Amino acid sequence: MKDIYDTVYAKFWIHQGILHCIYKEIEFLDLAMAQSIVRERIQVQQDISYPIFCDLRGVKNSEKSARAYLAKNGSVLAKAVAIFDDRCVAEVMLQFYFTKSKPLVPSKLFNDYQQAIAFLQHYK
C-alpha cells in the first residue's frame, strides 16, 4: 500500500521509484501556488531525487511567474519530468512552457501514461 500525500493543490505518491504528482483542479495557477507545490513535493521526497510523473490535467490556466518558478525550482531534486496531459489544449500550453520557461531537467509531454513511465525509466 503506497503512502499518498494529499496537499492543498496536489496529491503525491512514490511508486516503483517514480514520484507521482497529480495536480488538483486549479482554475488559475499563480506564483504562490507554484511555490507551495514545489515545497510540498520536496518535503515528500525526503532528500531523495526522483524522476517525476506530473499529471497536469487539473490546471486550467497559469501566470508567467508561476510557470517560470516551476521550470526552475521544479527541477530541484528532480531527475526528469514527464508531464501527462491528454487534453486537446495541452500541446499548445506545454509547447509554450517548454519554449519560453525552459525547464532545467529533461521534460516531455505525454498523453499516454505508459509512455510517460517508459520515458522516466531511463532516469531512475
Added chain:
Amino acid sequence: MLSELDKTRINNICRLLLAMVEGKFSFQIERNNIDDEIESLVILVNLMAEEMNQTLRYYSQLNSPESILQFVQMVFILDHNFQIIHVNNDVIKNLNTDRKNIIDQSFIQILSPASKSNWKQIANNLLLNKHYEVNQKLQFQIDNNLIKEAICNITSVCHKGADQEFILVTSFQSKTQSQFIEDGLNLDHRTTEHFPKQKKPPNILKNAHDIRIITSIHDYILQHLEAPLPSLKILAHNFGTNEYKLKYGFKQLYHITVFKFLIDERLKKASLLIENTSLPMKRIAVLTGFKSIAHFSKVFKKKYGCSPKTFRRLTTSS
C-alpha cells in the same frame, strides 16, 4: 458552419489581437471549459499577450534603468456600499466603456467571475476592519468584453467629518517582470546598486543575435549551478562571443553581473533545500556548487542575514 458560441470565441481572439496591434497587452480572453482547437488558440493568444506585456516593457527599459517607475493607472472611488462614485479617465479608456456604464454600478459588477470571489473576501475585510489595505490582482470585465488584469491597491479612506468611509481602488502599471526578479527584489535598489548614476553601462547588445547568445549563457548557468563556472573568457568563447560582450551584455540584459547572478541562483536553490529537506549543509553546499562549506555559509549569511543552520531552524519552526 460555426455555432454562435464559436463565433463569439473567434471574435474574442480577433479583439485581443487588435488590442495588441494598438499596443495594449494587458488584456486576456476569458477561458471556458471547452477542450478544442479554438480553445488552444485562445490559450496561445492569451500567453502571447502576457509574454509581450512583460517582455516589451522590459526591453523598452533596458537602456534607461533610472526611469523605471510605477505609476497609477486606474482610480476608482467607492462609497461604503461599494458602489462606484468616481473613476478617472484611464478607467474608461482601459475598460473600453462609457462613464455611465460604470458610475453607480456596484464594483463587483465590473469584475470577472474569477475576481468576484476575491472581491467578496476583500469586501468582508473592509466591512470588518476600520483601516484596511490590501494589494490584490483583479480582473476587470464589463459584459462579455476582454478581461483586463491589474494589480490593485484597495484602501479604506476615512474622511474628516464624514460618517462613512470611502474605498479607494488604484491599479498600477507593474514594474518590470522578468524571471530573475520573480522573488520580488526591489528594482530601485538594484538600479542604484548596479548602475551608479555617474557611470552609465556601455550599450553592448545591439542585435538579436547578441541577445540570444547572452540568454543562452544565462540558461546554461541555471542548468549547471552545481558545476564550477568557467572563467568569463572561456564561457564567452564557448558561446561564440567575447569576454567584454558577455560581461557588459549580461549586465545590460539582466541588471546583474554574471557572478552575482550565479551566486544568487545557487543561494535560492540552497534556501529551498535547507527549508524543505533534512539534507546536511555539506551536501547542500555540494548540490549548489559551493566548493567549501565555509564559503557557502559566508555568502548565505550575507544574503539572508543568518547562517544556513539558523535559517533552517527559523524556517522549520515557523
